[in-house]
Amino acid sequence: MIKLKQSKGFAADWRRLSEETPAPVQQLVGEIVRQQAAALADLFYRDMLADEEAGTFLDNDLVNERLHASMQRWLCELFSDGPQEPEAIYKHQCHIGEVHARIQVPLALVMRGARILKHAIHGHLVESSLGRGELVKATNFVAETIELALDAMTDYFVIDMEKQTRTDEAYRMFALGQNMLAERERQRAAILEWAQQILLKLLADGGTAELPGIKHSEFGMWLQHKAAIIFESAPELEQIRLRIEEVEKSLFPKLLESRRNPGDASTLMKEIEAGIAEIKFLLGGLFDRFIEVESGRDALTRLLNRRFLPAVLTREMALARRSSVPFALLLLDLDHFKKINDTYGHAAGDMVLQQAADLVVSSVRAGDFVFRYGGEEMLIVLVEVDREQALYVAETIRQRLDAEPLRVGEGQTVGVTASIGIATYNGHPDYETILKDADGALYEAKEAGRNRCVVSGR
Numbered sequence: 267m268i269k270l271k272q273s274k275g276f277a278a279d280w281r282r283l284s285e286e287t288p289a290p291v292q293q294l295v296g297e298i299v300r301q302q303a304a305a306l307a308d309l310f311y312r313d314m315l316a317d318e319e320a321g322t323f324l325d326n327d328l329v330n331e332r333l334h335a336s337m338q339r340w341l342c343e344l345f346s347d348g349p350q351e352p353e354a355i356y357k358h359q360c361h362i363g364e365v366h367a368r369i370q371v372p373l374a375l376v377m378r379g380a381r382i383l384k385h386a387i388h389g390h391l392v393e394s395s396l397g398r399g400e401l402v403k404a405t406n407f408v409a410e411t412i413e414l415a416l417d418a419m420t421d422y423f424v425i426d427m428e429k430q431t432r433t434d435e436a437y438r439m440f441a442l443g444q445n446m447l448a449e450r451e452r453q454r455a456a457i458l459e460w461a462q463q464i465l466l467k468l469l470a471d472g473g474t475a476e477l478p479g480i481k482h483s484e485f486g487m488w489l490q491h492k493a494a495i496i497f498e499s500a501p502e503l504e505q506i507r508l509r510i511e512e513v514e515k516s517l518f519p520k521l522l523e524s525r526r527n528p529g530d531a532s533t534l535m536k537e538i539e540a541g542i543a544e545i546k547f548l549l550g551g552l553f554d555r556f557i558e559v560e561s562g563r564d565a566l567t568r569l570l571n572r573r574f575l576p577a578v579l580t581r582e583m584a585l586a587r588r589s590s591v592p593f594a595l596l597l598l599d600l601d602h603f604k605k606i607n608d609t610y611g612h613a614a615g616d617m618v619l620q621q622a623a624d625l626v627v628s629s630v631r632a633g634d635f636v637f638r639y640g641g642e643e644m645l646i647v648l649v650e651v652d653r654e655q656a657l658y659v660a661e662t663i664r665q666r667l668d669a670e671p672l673r674v675g676e677g678q679t680v681g682v683t684a685s686i687g688i689a690t691y692n693g694h695p696d697y698e699t700i701l702k703d704a705d706g707a708l709y710e711a712k713e714a715g716r717n718r719c720v721v722s723g724r
Contacts, residue, residue, distance in 0.1 A: 272356075272418070272421055273353055273356050273357075276352060276353075276355075276356040276414060276417070276418055277352035277353055277356065279410075279414055280350075280352035280355065280356075280414060281352060283407065283410050283411065283414070284350075286403075287403055287404075287406075287407040288400070288403065289347075290400075291396070291400055291403050291404045291407060292345075292347055292407065293347045294394060294396065294404065295345055295387075295391070295404055295407055295408060296342075296345045296346060296347040297347075298387065298390045298391065298394065299341050299342065299344075299345040299387065300342055300345075302386075302387070302390055303337075303338040303341050303342055304334075304338060305386075306337070306338075306341060306383055306386055306387070307334050307335075307337040307338050307341070308334075309382060309383075309386055310337055310379050310382060310383060311333065311334060311337070313378070313379065313382055314375065314379060317375065340362070341383070343355065343358070344411050344412070344415055345408075345411065355415075356418050359415045359416075359418035359419050360418055360419070360421070362419050363418065363419035363420060363421065373420065376416070376419070377416070380412050380413075380416055383412060384408060384409055384412055387408050388405050388408065391404050391405055391408070449553070450549070450550065450553040453485055453488060453549060454546055454549065454550075456483065456484040456485035456488065457485050457542060457545060457546055457549070458542075459483070459484065459485075460480055460483045460484075460485055460486075460542075461538075461539070461542050463483075464538070479514050479518075480510050480514065486510075489506065489507075493552075497552055500552055502548045502549070502551050502552040503552065505548050506545055506548045506549060506552070509541055509544055509545050509548070510545065512541060513538055513541040513542070513545075517534055517537055517538050517541065518538075520534055564638040566616055566619060566620065566638075567619055567620055567623035567638050567644075568620075568623065569623050569627070569636050569637055569638040569644065570635060570636060570637045570638070571637070571638065572637050572638065572639055572645070574637075575637055575639075575645065576697065578635050578647060579647070579697035579700070579701075580697060582647060582649060582691070583691065583695070583697060586691050586693075587693070591650045592650075592651065592652055592690050592691050593647060593648060593649045593650065593651065593690070593691050594647075594648045594651050594652075594653070594655075594656035594688060594689065594690040594691070595645060595646065595647060595648070595688070595689050595690075595700055595701065595703075595704040596645070596646040596648065596656065596659065596660050596663070596686050596687070596688055596704070597639065597643065597644075597645055597686065597687040597688075597689075597701075597704040597705055597707070597708045598626065598643065598644045598645070598646065598660075598663065598684050598685070598686045598708075599642060599643050599684065599685050599686075599708055599712070600618070600619075600622060600642040600643075600667075600682055600683075600684055601682070601683045601684060601685055601712075601716040601717060602716075603615065603618075603641070603642035606618055606674065606680060606682075610674040610675065610678070610680070614674035614675055614678075614680075617672070617673055617674060617675075618672045618673075618674060618680065618682060619642065621672045621673065622644075622667065622672065622682060622684075623636070623638070623644065625663070625666055625667060625670065626644055626646065626663055629659065629662055629663045629666060630646060630648065630659065631649075633649050633650075634646060634647060634648050634649055635647040635649075645704075646659075646663075651690075652690065653688070653690045653721060656688050656690060656721075657688060657719060657721055660686045660688050660719040661719055663684070663686065664683070664684055664686055664717065664718070664719055667682055667683060667684045668681075668682075668683050668684075668717060683716060683717035684717070685708060685711035685712050685716045685717065685718060685719075685720075686708065686711060686718075686719045686720070687703075687704045687705060687706065687707030687708025687709070687710070687711055687719075687720055687722065688704065688707055688719060688720065688721045688722060689701075689703035689704035689707060689721075689722040690721075690722075703722040704722065706722060707720045707721060707722040708720070
């Protein structure tokens, strides 16, 4: 449905541009582009190949054998003065966008290349026999034609990148759903095995042979191929890589050279041991952080983890804009929770959180979302509700908590109340706005004496 709608919009804009541009102007532009197609492709790829970032997926052989001719065909197709089917042109631009996404060509480079092409074609138009009025129409025709093509490419570049992102996220969730405690111990053992190989190599060869690097070790292959996906963008990952590089490129050569002086070798071995110990420590922190996430759920309450909140809110905002059906947030805080921890202990506090979470989940619908937002805070995303309905659900939760004593140990219970801030989506494109509204309403509920629900005034 989205593709059909975008295709129709592209076709309408393409036909409008064709109707607004006199046929002789279009024919002259097409003639210039056909004559200069090879030179334009040369200019485009010369700039690309000079860029360090583009060099990661382009080389001279690829450009000469395939891409140069493809660029010429693309230009001639866009500015053909023969019969054109906008739907077919749109489909081709979408395909190009999908390819760009698949090989991960940065959009900024594509945009820069388009600017170079437009500037070059405009230069040829200025040197043509066109009068001032026709020149304006011609330059506008070139600019809009290329921009229409880029719009179609960009639409499908973004769609395809989103698909890849969802696939990567699904894999991460699958991996995190495995036994991460066992995996952590397995990788710690792999690091120790690597360290042991270093010592054995030193003893067996007297330090004359090259020491085993980590790249092709069990741990090294896991780090490169799996950890890079599972723990994407975690700071510990880069710190582990830097520490390994320091051990291999700095300490290993010094260690081999120091075999003639046992005292130096002993000092360097201690540095290597300290480096390996730090790698193990960073690895532990890496796993600990992600074990807490455990496939997107809080390990204690089994509620959704807040790191997925932006994705949920962004989607709900898009649905609300399309369907005009609002949604609401309830930000719930258990009153005086610290007193429960201080009086009964943290284990009892954990029991209370678990029971409160179960009560909240049982008070909402299957389509709603419940997140553990903070220590004793929960965030409920109520879908397809207005302000009155959201207040009704919040009051139901508050009254149930107030009425049901929660266990804190054998034969012991405690009364728990909650303050709840309520905010409904008002159309603002930034989800932080509705979060701030709910937080402000929660603050008002606490200031007014707790154990109450307050609706944001915005």
